[in-house]
Amino acid sequence: MSVLLNHKQPLPLALPHAAKRLDQQPASDQAVAAKSQRLKTWDLAPMFHCSIVGTCLTTSELRQVLAKVGDIDAKVATDHALHSRGVRAAGQRDISGKLLNKALDRRHERILKQFSKLSTPSEIKAQWNKAVDEGDISGAYWAVLSHPASERALVNEVFGEVHMLSHLVGSSSRLDLARLRKLQLDIEARDEKIARQETRLQAAAKDHALLQKRVEELEVSLLKKQAVAGEPAPMGADQQQETRLLQRLQAADQRADEYDGRLIALEAQLAEAERRAGALAGENKALQRELDILESVVTAPDTPGAIHSSGPQTLLYVGGRPNLFYRLRKLAESRNIDLVLHDGGVEDNLSLLPAMVGRVSWAIFPVDCISHSAADMVKRLCRENEKPYLPLRSASLASFAAAIAQPLAVAE
16 A cells, blocks of 8 residues: 555566576677567566556456466455455466466457557657557556566556556446445335235235125125015114115225225326336436446457447537546547537536537536536527537436447437
């Protein structure tokens, strides 16, 4: 932890084997070796092993490496346990360390070939900045740290950027993950409540059927007695029994009406519960999609999940959190989108919106971080200019990534 807190200080690189090889060769041979041979994980200082394993390999790839070296519980171990073992293997010059380096080289073969053509720290730094703008961080990070021409200052700077990027991604998605978990718990509780309501409805329907059957029997019995009697008779035992039956029949009718009312109310509650459960499920699905897109952008941007625009677009983003504007712009640029920002009237004047809407292709705004007047104004201006607009679920990086990854559509 103390090393991470002092990441701005120069970080020593432990390269004993590389130094020994270069000292034993002539100057010309040293230059050739330094240019052609990349460093292994065990050639790097131990402080880099954690970030290399966590950033440059997926959990499934690390699990495969550990399984090959005979790790008995590699298939069932937790992600944290796998990460710890991978960090330990990265510092060992044995079969596990060699398999780990082989997995890193195989996963990032394309970008390693790009960096192999570079020979100076300035060229490596320029290529790193280009990779960051394109979102290809994991492969570029391994290429920089393993490149023989990378100087200590450059390695320290790249390590610091990756370290701070992990904090940025964690803080941006933490609220989304907490909300997703809460929605899942709400859906489970809603399902249990619906099941209980269905049980009560079935019991009420059964009671209603029994009461209805009893009423019909009493009506038949009453009609038979009236037909046999033919005319009113003095109040006797039979008439008293009929009176009691009529009273019970009236009471049964009243209870049946009450059950009908309760049944209607429960059916309405069930319909409302099903509607809310459907809405929660939809929001849950949207959250999961946003997190999947954000994860593909940050951890594996070179996978087929990344979506790039076929042509340049201009996008207006109104509202949101200013501290995320830089990351939003970078994410938009990686998809060939020119992002125009307006804070929704906090510091930027709302009178600028008509001109901004007129020169963009479409507009988006987060519904949780914009005033009602600014949101209504964006909708009205987009309709007048026949421009598409899309309200975002939140002002998070995940919602923005999901928005620019889907086709344009005018909001209803």
